[in-house]
Amino acid sequence: ETGVTQTPRHLVMGMTNKKSLKCEQHLGHNAMYWYKQSAKKPLELMFVYNFKEQTENNSVPSRFSPECPNSSHLFLHLHTLQPEDSALYLCASSQGSQGAREQYFGPGTRLTVT
Amino acid sequence: DAKTTQPPSMDCAEGRAANLPCNHSTISGNEYVYWYRQIHSQGPQYIIHGLKNNETNEMASLIITEDRKSSTLILPHATLRDTAVYYCIVRVEGSYIPTFGRGTSLIVHP
Numbered sequence: 101e102t103g104v105t106q107t108p109r110h111l112v113m114g115m116t117n118k119k120s121l122k123c124e125q126h127l128g129h130n131a132m133y134w135y136k137q138s139a140k141k142p143l144e145l146m147f148v149y150n151f152k153e154q155t156e157n158n159s160v161p162s163r164f165s166p167e168c169p170n171s172s173h174l175f176l177h178l179h180t181l182q183p184e185d186s187a188l189y190l191c192a193s194s195q196g197s198q199g200a201r202e203q204y205f206g207p208g209t210r211l212t213v214t
Numbered sequence: 215d216a217k218t219t220q221p222p223s224m225d226c227a228e229g230r231a232a233n234l235p236c237n238h239s240t241i242s243g244n245e246y247v248y249w250y251r252q253i254h255s256q257g258p259q260y261i262i263h264g265l266k267n268n269e270t271n272e273m274a275s276l277i278i279t280e281d282r283k284s285s286t287l288i289l290p291h292a293t294l295r296d297t298a299v300y301y302c303i304v305r306v307e308g309s310y311i312p313t314f315g316r317g318t319s320l321i322v323h324p
Contacts, residue, residue, distance in 0.1 A: 102259070144313055190257045204260070207256055
């Protein structure tokens with residue numbers, strides 16, 4: 101238990117669906133992150149939020165739309181995804197601006213796009 | 215961030231020390247060495263980090279060579295639950311981690 105929770109843990113969606121992934125951290129951190137981990141590929145940073153402000157968008161397609169209403173919650177809104185978007189989506193948080201000494205990761209959401 | 219090189223896989227007997235090497239020959243003076251691990255189907259877990267001195271915590275020890283071009287993560291008494299992918303990352307403290315690389319898949323066997 102890392103103090104970072106993600107829901108749902110598994111999600112199957114069609115290419116025309118709209119769904120959202122939710123992340124919540126109970127650590128009092130002020131930075132939150134979305135990562136994507138595809139099969140056979142390294143973990144890739146997608147978005148970074150610091151004090152609710154987006155500070156990094158790693159050339160992510162617009163069909164992924166993040167939202168950070170407060171420092172404890174982070175969402176990833178999904179729409180018109182492609183099968184190649186199937187992956188494990190990981191949320192992380194850290195203390196301090198521009199990252200920190202260590203990041204705490206949630207268990208991830210396993211997304212399958214059909 | 216400087217690039218790291220790790221062996222793709224290693225194995226270790228339960229109860230023995232697991233020594234995981236990492237090469238980072240282009241590391242710069244202000245870059246730290248971080249280690250994370252990822253147990254199957256879970257998110258990565260921070261283990262330890264260091265700049266130039268050796269470090270130890272309740273999980274592992276980190277040995278950094280004097281020239282800082284390589285390091286070794288030591289799990290002193292490996293257990294079956296230490297089976298995971300171990301990532302060695304070098305970065306400036308406070309910067310984001312863009313990618314984790316492919317890491318070393320450590321299998322601890324009975």
